[in-house]
Structures are given as structure tokens and as C-alpha cells.
Amino acid sequence: MPHADARARRHPTVFERQPAPAAAVEASLEQTRDACFWLDDVADAVTYPVLHGAYSADLLVVGGGYTGLWTAVKAKVRNPAARVVLIEAQTVGWAASGRNGGFCDASLTHGEDNGRTRWPDDFDTLERLGQDNLEAMAKAIDALGIDCELERSGSLDVAVEPYQVDQLRESGAEVLDADAVRAEVNSPTYLAGVWHRDSTAMLHPAKLAKELARVAAGLGVEIFENSAAESLETHGRTGPVVVRTPRGSVRADRVVLATNVFPSLLARTRLMTVPVYDYVLMTEPLSPAQRDAIGWRQRQGVSDMANQFHYYRITPEGRILFGGYDAVYHYGRKVRSAYEHRPATYRALASHFLTTFPQLEGIRFTHRWAGAIDTSTQFCAFHGLAKQGRVAYTAGFTGLGVGATHFAADVMLDRLSGERTPRTELEMVRKKPLPFPPEPAAALGINVTRWALDRADHREGRRNAWLRALDAAGLGFDS
Structure with a gap:
């Protein structure tokens, strides 16, 4: 593969044409902690016990993230008994x-x-169901008294290269010119933008998870932490399913697997996802003068239009989260805390931040962290049933799970009940994506693809033969 400097000479990106001063980048990271701001922000004494002994249940949910928590809450709302x-x-x-x-x-x-591209016949229905899902999720958050700082602020797609302006115009959306988009968020890198006013909300991720657990427990869900599922066994074609943990077991009529990026208890789905690490910085709260310098009064989420894109948002207390760009896959499909420590990526993000907002030079980042995204070859969630309809699963959200997990919970509960609904009839729900190959082919293919995406960003968006072949095969991949 060509060296990165050679690729940059073809068409340097704005972050290479206007790099932040190295001293400013280093100073911004001097006091940064290796910790997730959101999780620090909700640190409290609320814990749940370890599973000891044998339990029985009508429904067992494996996984305490959004997918599992929404499923547990919805199951109790559907059937309180x-x-x-x-x-x-x-x-x-x-x-x-x-x-x-x-x-x-x-x-x-x-x-x-x-x-x-993937579901042309169902796309209009998927768009409607997606918007309905966002509305239903917002209503549920309100009705359940969930305090997660939900804001219906929308999001901005911003062009930071001339060819991206053309892409925005071709989208058919109302395009804000440079002055108009900078009046919303003041960055000298912005050339144009589109404001999606109704299709995106901002929220506090960890508060949503902790609040969902509180609501679930209040509804009568029995929650156990530090209780990893080690095996799944079935008894006959219609008998219960038994899931074992290090110190106990649960015997259930139905099981939902909501383990997402972590290895599935079902062998059939273990090649369906790969963990791709995403990296994030969080600033200290901005001063009033800094807030005035960037505007951002509408508090939209922002993302640029590169293949290796950045995403960023401002919190209610005036911190800026800045992440994305450098999505990293590690050989062997492992999820390890050691992969969260990547100083070169954090320096790149800090530099790109200061290119985006040079008026904020001198700001400090208080937190840096990373997490693994459950990436699928169809670039969004897939759904399935196993064990004669007694086990439902979903995974592969590919970074878009905050809202889609709410939809997936309904899909799984519908399917476990045997009920046919508009959700269960979708081709996206009924068909599985192509699996990733085993190693070493997976690492080779993913890393060649990342190189090709970077190359496209340095060639005004032009995709090479490798990316075009992946597109044709339905094996989309993005940063």
C-alpha cells in the first residue's frame, strides 16, 4: 500500500491543508483522562446482584445494553404478568x-x-417505520419518566471539500450555503450543509441505559450484573432453553440474545459481525466567549461527508464531543480494553478538532475513550430466530443502534410471539447479511477496504475498483 504521505499529495484533505499547530494539539491533550465522560457522569451506587443459583423465567434477555433493556421493558409493558x-x-x-x-x-x-441499494422495494416503508420508531421512542422516554437529556435538535451534514458540496446538491435536500451553515455552527472549514431537522435527536447515552434499567426493575424485571452467559442449551424441540452463567443458570421459555458486538451464543451468527473500534474526545465546558465564537445555538449533531467522517455534538453544559475518522479493526475479532489506548488516533482527532474550530485553540480535552461497534456487511442490524422459534437475536447495528435498538426490541418480541406484523414482514428482517470471512481473510479484506476509503477521500470521493466491487456485491463498508 502507498505511504500515507503519498496518498495525501494526490488531494490533501482540509485537515492536511490546514493542520493545527502541533504544540496546540499536545497542550489540548496534556490533562486528558482515559475514561468515558458519559459513564463518569452517571457514576452512582445503583448496582444489581450477581446471578446465583437456578432461576426460571418466561423470557430471558442476555445483554444489558439498549437492545436488551428496551426488550425487557417492552416485554413487561406487553405482559405485566x-x-x-x-x-x-x-x-x-x-x-x-x-x-x-x-x-x-x-x-x-x-x-x-x-x-x-439493499431494499429498494421496502425502502419507503423502512423510512416511514424509522421515523415512526423515533417518535415512539421519544414518547416512551417521556411516558416512562426517563431523564436522558433528549433534544430534538436534528443534525447537520457538512461539506468540507468542494466535491462534497456537489454531493449535497445531488441529494435533493435543501442545501445551506457556506454563510448559512456557518451561521448555525461557525467553522471556517464548512462550504455547505444540510440540516435534517426531524430525523435526529441528541441524548445522554449512559443516562438512557441507566434509566432504562431503573424503569425495567420498577416494572418487575429481575436484573443481574457481572453474570456472563457461558452456554445455551435446548431440551427437545419445544422444551425450555437453559442459559448458564459462572454461578447460576436461567431456564426460560423464550430467550433474547442482545449481545451485539460480543461473541454470540449461536455458532451460526459468529461470523456475522466484526468489532470495529471508534475513538472519541470530550472537551472541558466552553466559556461564554468560546460559545459565542462558535454559535451552535440550535445544538444540532454534526457530521462531515468524508468516507472517514467525523461526528460531533455539544452537550447541555457546553462540552463538545468529537469522534470518528479512525475506525480500527484488530485481527481475531477480539474486544479488548487494550485497544482503547491509541495515542496517535487521539492526536489526529485533536488536530482535526482544532482545524474545525481554530477559534477554540487553548481548550483542553478532559476525557478520551473508545468502544467497539458491531459492524455487519449490510451496514445495519440483522434479525433472526433460532431453536425452533424459542430464541430471537439481533446484532450488527454498525454505529446506528441508539434508535434502531428500540425498533429491534419490537421485532424480536413480535417474532417470539409468532405474530406477523409490518416489522416482521420486512425483507431486511427476514434475510441475513453475508458473513465476514474467517481470519486471516477478514483482517486483510477490512484493512484493504479502510485503505481504499482513505484513498477515495484523497481523490475527491472517487471510489476505486475494490470499493466498486464491494458495492456491487452488497458488502458496503464505511468508517
């Missing part, structure tokens, strides 16, 4: 559900291009 047990390997919301950027998007398909 049902005995629902939820087990979590560590603590509620500690993984992606507590670490993400807090963008809650209506799309179930990871955007229009991906949806129209």
Missing part, C-alpha cells in the same frame, strides 16, 4: 450503549443510499 430476567456480563450500559456519541437517528438502514 410475565417473569422477565436480564443478565449482563459486566454492568448495565458499560459498552457501546454508554460510550456512543448520543446521536439518535431515525434511519434503520444507515442512510438513504444504503437503504435504497
Whole structure:
């Protein structure tokens, strides 16, 4: 592969044409902690016991992130008399559900291009169901008294290269010119933008997870932390399913697997996802003068339009979260805390932040962290049933799970009940994506793809033969 400097000479990106001063980058990171701001912000004494001994349940949920928590809550709302047990390997919301950027998007398909390409016959229905899902989720958060700082602020797609302006114009959306988009968020890198006013909300990720657990427990869900599922056994074609943990077991009529990026208890789905690490910085609270310098009064989420894109948002107390760009896959599909420590990536993010907002030079980042995204080859969630309809599963949200997990919970409960609904009839729900290959092919293919995406960003968006072949095969991949 060509050296990065050679690629940059073809068409340097704005972050290479206007790099931040190295001293400013280093100073911004001097006091940064290796910790997730969201999880620090909700640190409290609320814990749940370890599973000891044998339990029985009508429904067992494996996984204490958004997928499992929404499923448990919805199961009790549907049938208050049902005995629902939820087990979590560590603590509620500690993984992606507590670490993400807090963008809650209506799309179930990871955007229009991906949806129209993969499910052209169902796309209009998927768009409607996605918007309905966002509205239903917002209503549920209100009705259940969930305090997660939900804001219906929308999101901005911003062009930071001339070719991206053309892409915005071709989308058919109302395009804000440079002055108009900078009046919303003041960055000298912005050339144009589109404001999606109704399809995205902002929220506090860890508060959503912790509050969902509180609501679930209040409804009667029995929650157990530090109780990793080690095996799944079935008894005959119609008997109960038994899931074992280090110190106990649960015998259930129905089971939901909501383990997402972590290895599935079902061998059939273990090649369906790969963990891709995403990295994030969080600033200290901005001063009033700094707030005035950037505007951002409408508090939209922002993302640029590169293949290796950045996403960022401002919190209610005036911190800026800035992440994305450098999505990293590690050989062997492992999820390890050691992968969260990547100084070169944090320096790159800090530099790109100061290119985006040079008027904020001197700001400090208080937190840096990473998390693993459950990436699938269809670039959005897949759904399935196993064990003669007694086990439902979903995974592969590919970074868009804050809203889509709410939809997935209904899909799984519908399917476990045997009920046919508009959700269960979707081709996206009925068909599985192509699996990733085993190693070493997986690492080779993913890393060649990352190189090709970076190359496209340095060639004004032009995709090479490798990316075009992946597109044709339905094996989309993005940062």
C-alpha cells in the first residue's frame, strides 16, 4: 500500500491543508483522562446482584445494553404478568450503549443510499417505520419518566471539500450555503450543509441505559450484573432453553440474545459481525466567549461527508464531543480494553478538532475513550430466530443502534410471539447479511477496504475498483 504521505499529495484533505499547530494539539491533550465522560457522569451506587443459583423465567434477555433493556421493558409493558430476567456480563450500559456519541437517528438502514441499494422495494416503508420508531421512542422516554437529556435538535451534514458540496446538491435536500451553515455552527472549514431537522435527536447515552434499567426493575424485571452467559442449551424441540452463567443458570421459555458486538451464543451468527473500534474526545465546558465564537445555538449533531467522517455534538453544559475518522479493526475479532489506548488516533482527532474550530485553540480535552461497534456487511442490524422459534437475536447495528435498538426490541418480541406484523414482514428482517470471512481473510479484506476509503477521500470521493466491487456485491463498508 502507498505511504500515507503519498496518498495525501494526490488531494490533501482540509485537515492536511490546514493542520493545527502541533504544540496546540499536545497542550489540548496534556490533562486528558482515559475514561468515558458519559459513564463518569452517571457514576452512582445503583448496582444489581450477581446471578446465583437456578432461576426460571418466561423470557430471558442476555445483554444489558439498549437492545436488551428496551426488550425487557417492552416485554413487561406487553405482559405485566410475565417473569422477565436480564443478565449482563459486566454492568448495565458499560459498552457501546454508554460510550456512543448520543446521536439518535431515525434511519434503520444507515442512510438513504444504503437503504435504497439493499431494499429498494421496502425502502419507503423502512423510512416511514424509522421515523415512526423515533417518535415512539421519544414518547416512551417521556411516558416512562426517563431523564436522558433528549433534544430534538436534528443534525447537520457538512461539506468540507468542494466535491462534497456537489454531493449535497445531488441529494435533493435543501442545501445551506457556506454563510448559512456557518451561521448555525461557525467553522471556517464548512462550504455547505444540510440540516435534517426531524430525523435526529441528541441524548445522554449512559443516562438512557441507566434509566432504562431503573424503569425495567420498577416494572418487575429481575436484573443481574457481572453474570456472563457461558452456554445455551435446548431440551427437545419445544422444551425450555437453559442459559448458564459462572454461578447460576436461567431456564426460560423464550430467550433474547442482545449481545451485539460480543461473541454470540449461536455458532451460526459468529461470523456475522466484526468489532470495529471508534475513538472519541470530550472537551472541558466552553466559556461564554468560546460559545459565542462558535454559535451552535440550535445544538444540532454534526457530521462531515468524508468516507472517514467525523461526528460531533455539544452537550447541555457546553462540552463538545468529537469522534470518528479512525475506525480500527484488530485481527481475531477480539474486544479488548487494550485497544482503547491509541495515542496517535487521539492526536489526529485533536488536530482535526482544532482545524474545525481554530477559534477554540487553548481548550483542553478532559476525557478520551473508545468502544467497539458491531459492524455487519449490510451496514445495519440483522434479525433472526433460532431453536425452533424459542430464541430471537439481533446484532450488527454498525454505529446506528441508539434508535434502531428500540425498533429491534419490537421485532424480536413480535417474532417470539409468532405474530406477523409490518416489522416482521420486512425483507431486511427476514434475510441475513453475508458473513465476514474467517481470519486471516477478514483482517486483510477490512484493512484493504479502510485503505481504499482513505484513498477515495484523497481523490475527491472517487471510489476505486475494490470499493466498486464491494458495492456491487452488497458488502458496503464505511468508517
